[in-house]
Amino acid sequence: MDTALFDYVRVLYAEEAVNVLAQYGEQAAVLAGGQSLIPQMSLRSSIPHVLVDLGQAIDLRAIEAHRDHVVVGAMVTHSMIEDGLIPDPMTGMLSYVAHGIAHRGVRNRGTLGGSACWADPCADWPTALIALDATVMALSPDGRRAIPMTAFYPDAFVTALGPAEIATALTVPRGSKLARWGYYKVTRTVSESADAIAAVVFDPERDVSRVVLGGLKCPPVILTDLADELRRRRPGADALKLDACKAMIEHVPALRDLNLHNYAFALGRALRSAFVS
Ligand SMILES: Cc1cc2nc3c(=O)[nH]c(=O)nc-3n(C[C@H](O)[C@H](O)[C@H](O)COP(=O)(O)OP(=O)(O)OC[C@H]3O[C@@H](n4cnc5c(N)ncnc54)[C@H](O)[C@@H]3O)c2cc1C
Missing domain, CATH: 3.30.43.10 (Uridine Diphospho-n-acetylenolpyruvylglucosamine Reductase, domain 2)
Known part of the structure; x- marks a missing residue:
């Protein structure tokens, strides 16, 4: 049509x-x-x-490298991130996530800001950016403000932006040398929505431990209990098994009535990438 x-x-x-x-x-x-x-x-x-x-708005493509964070303009495309054209804040996590989005044609046009603002719970960037503790830089006629990604999604397909407000950039904290991450998406084909996403970011030097599940009917969910447990001890081989991962998430309200299999599988893979490989 x-x-x-x-x-x-x-x-x-x-x-x-x-x-x-x-x-x-x-x-x-x-x-x-x-x-x-x-x-x-x-x-x-x-x-x-x-x-x-916004395609010609040059200020929305700005990229800045700071000592403790990186600023990525909202109009930076998935391909630019995939190709490493922005400074890497977390040992390759951004380019890994970008590479997994659809196919190159979509990645050439689709943008970081567009994906964050579309607020699709099954998209990659919302889960990844929450795990990375990123912040949305927003602009409206009233001025500029910073909105943490953890507060950016009141609901699925809804953002905290006001009516005449846009995202100008995302700031992503830099991980330390000890930072580890894992990201895994369960999806049937590249053109379909993710069935489940898990992202893990662990950085003891900055006292960061975050585990996020996406691909839900609601915005991505932070698993704080599990993240605290990871602060205390790294997961052993038994903890990475499917049944153990199911047990870690069966109490999560957002997963009630959903088949846990895909989420547990994604979580196990993300934990394995972060802590074993
Ligand atoms: C075949 C196909 C497969 C796909 N597969 C995946 C996938 O595997 N993973 C994934 O994550 N995504 C996937 N996508 C979505 C893709 O990543 C899009 O790029 C993304 O969702 C939207 O980005 P965009 O730049 O195209 O935004 P647009 O489509 O232009 O805009 C999306 C929404 O955000 C708003 N918006 C855009 N920019 C801003 C801004 N700066 N401030 C405020 N509001 C803004 C727009 O008004 C609109 O409401 C797929 C898309 C297609 C067509």
Whole structure:
């Protein structure tokens, strides 16, 4: 199906985009890589009257390397991350996650900010960025603010952004030399949503231990008890077995009524990558 008719505005700066959004209110939507929005517009599940194209907004592609964190512009594509064109904050985790997204055509156009803001619980970046304790840098006509990824998703497909507010960048803390991570996604084909995702980030030097499950019906869930347990002791071989992983997650409310198998499998693989390999 064709999209409904819409007006098209191409902006050169993030500030211009939020001014246009403020002018048109809920009738306007920003376009990043279009890999999620355009299919929805074709299905007429989304019918913006004004499309604000961020593609030429050079400030949204900025990349900054700082001593303790990296800033990645919202319009940086999955391919750029996959190809290592941004400084690596966590020994290859970002490029690994990017490489697992769909196929190269989607990765060439799809963006980090677009994926974070689409807020699909089955997408890769929401789970990975929560595990990495990333922060969304946001801009609205009222100014700039920072929103931790842990507070960015009130619900599935919903973000904490206000009506005329956009994500300008994501900041990702740098891991120490001792940092370890694991990431595993269960999916049938590259074009399908993930059935389960698990991400583990463990960095004793920064006192960081985080385990996140994604691919749920709700936003990604942080498993704090398990993360605390990992602080106390590393998982032995028995803890990585499927039944042991099922036992670790069977009490999680977000998993009630779901088949635990895929989540337990993903968790076991992510823990293995972080602690064994
Ligand atoms: C065949 C196929 C397979 C896919 N497989 C995967 C996969 O395996 N894993 C995965 O994670 N994803 C997958 N995707 C989704 C893909 O990663 C998209 O790139 C991503 O979801 C959206 O990014 P985008 O830049 O295309 O955003 P768009 O589609 O342009 O926008 C998405 C939404 O975010 C909003 N938005 C965009 N940028 C901003 C911003 N800076 N500030 C505020 N709001 C913004 C838009 O208004 C829109 O509502 C797949 C897509 C396709 C078509």
